[in-house]
Amino acid sequence: MVKYAQVAVPVPLKDEFTYSFDPEAMDVKPGVRVIVPFKNRRMQGYVISVSDDKPEVEFAIKNIQRVVDKEPLFDKKDYDLALWMERFYFSSRGEILDTMIPGGRKDTSFGGLDAEEAIERPDVVLSEEQENAVRTVMETDERMYYLFGVTGSGKTEVFLRCAEKVIEQGGQVIYLVPEITLTHQLALQVLKRFRNNVAILHSGLTDSQRIAQWRKIKRSEVSLVIGARSAVFAPFANLKMIIIDEEHENSYKSGNAPRYHARQVAQKRITDCKGKLLMGSATPSLEAWHLMKDPSKMVRIDLRNRVGGGSMPKIEIADMVKEEGLFSSLLQERMMRTLADGKQVILFLNRRGFSYYFHCRSCGYELKCPHCDVAMTYHKRRNILQCHYCGYSRKPVTVCPECGSMDVMYSGFGTEQVEQELRRLFPLYRVERLDTDTVSSDRTVIQKTLDDFRAGKINILLGTQMVAKGLNFPNVRLVGIVMADSGLLIPDFRAEERTFDLLVQVSGRSGRADSNGEVIIQTRMKDNPAIDFATRSDVEAFFDQELAIRKETSFPPFSRMVNIVFRSPKASAARECADNVAHSLRNVCRNTQIYGPNECPVEKIRENYRIQILLRSKKASDMLAGLNSVVSSVKLPHNVAMDIDVDPVDLL
């Protein structure tokens, strides 16, 4: 006898496929993974249902090759969530299950962990503000709470106390942290505190370890899960709280299909289980800020003071219009003083806009990656030019490839140049650099550098986005932002919000346990609101003003957007599909503005030409209904891919 299984396979825009199997030979049941032939490949699929009856299909049904799991990995509840995501994000249920369940796609967070490594943390006595925050969350009966607290106000402690209380009452908790290594310390603390009752999902785990953790969670052998974005899928049966630390972080949004946002998935799960969503940040997303204006939607809880003896740092501007070189006299002078006092300095470079590239002065030629439409960055130490999108590298050139002129130069400045200049200016102090170039291959390098910095062996830590978040070094008195403006020039309506967030977060690394904390912001745009409000530490005023601008210009959160990108090695094929889809969208989407098709700001990545259509609507249901009908009837040629990004956080 032959049976039939409906299998979800991780390919775009298709739901389920029928395969046959011999029940005598293999044990196929809903919820297990199977290996199936798909086109000319073998793929891992997810069994949704099994039946005795042959479904009516016009093609030959192929056999399942192998069953991967003895016991089901997912159940109806997980599947229902996948179906919700399928509708919300225009992804296939196969792609979604592949993302939810470990063993499919990769997610990254921290490296290996050992509870013994954790820094001894005496039982802290909660401040009055913290006490009040815990009480508000635990003793009121609302769905969503936001802990709006200045950097260093002890938000983590509030999160952990709430988690403890929920667990005491028999509930289960998911604690999400941004996708970076620097939360290592937090993971250690949690491990120490919750011991055997916590599963930590980190990138150091192998696939089979991750599956083991998933099963442990499913059997309720633990009550707390901590992890990056995809931990939001942890299959707890009695979920009662989801915590989102640093809620504004972009890493909560997936950059691949399904392009889900962990906050949106968390909202959905919490609504279904009637639990509580607790988020927090010193710089909320505009979406959250908007919700907080209405306490019936989200309860705002303020933490206005720093704990642990610190106070908010003093922030000053260095106007680079009037300065020469990389470091203003103000910053140099403050660095000297700080270092002479035996205190430490963090210098921050915004990665975006920091690169050192080839430029011809005769014809204006700029050396771009042959596979992507982006300038290649010169790396002095390795003496190569490299593309940051695809990794392609080549030898540096000394003659213009376009016109043959020798009047060429490498311009701009990168972290290496800044590092060199620092060593020249401060020869007596130890400088270390921490960015994705120095550490990409080895996560232990990050940990080593941070440990050395904590131990005081490093005086000046120079870094990119990696040093902006979560770091807590009591001996840091000065933070310098080498160039605050670089993120402001990006063509994105969120450019100012991002820049502001970064400035506040980076500034927050100073004066954690010291009342003399200082921040110097170097800028050529001191009147820009993002810089001006950050200098005055006026977070509320900035967000209120930004919210008013978004309202006036109908940008999110006052509208919703969808970015559709067509990719193809053949520009004309991508263009043709985009034209057709745009035409259909214009016919069916009511109350929707449709922009394009246009070339993406980055026109080509890895030999694929990219064309985009942007949709925007204040009536999202109309826009999404129209999009849905177009998507379900679209036929793409084999050489064109279509990516649909609902509520995009990045328009490049």
Ligand code: ADP
């Ligand atoms: P935030 O996340 O709000 O920036 P953290 O949670 O990192 O702040 O807390 C800053 C530091 O203060 C941490 O080292 C934390 O252990 C410590 N801390 C938290 N609560 C208290 C308290 N009530 N008393 C003393 N120290 C505290």
Ligand code: ZN
């Ligand atoms: Zn030239």
Ligand code: ZN
């Ligand atoms: Zn490239």
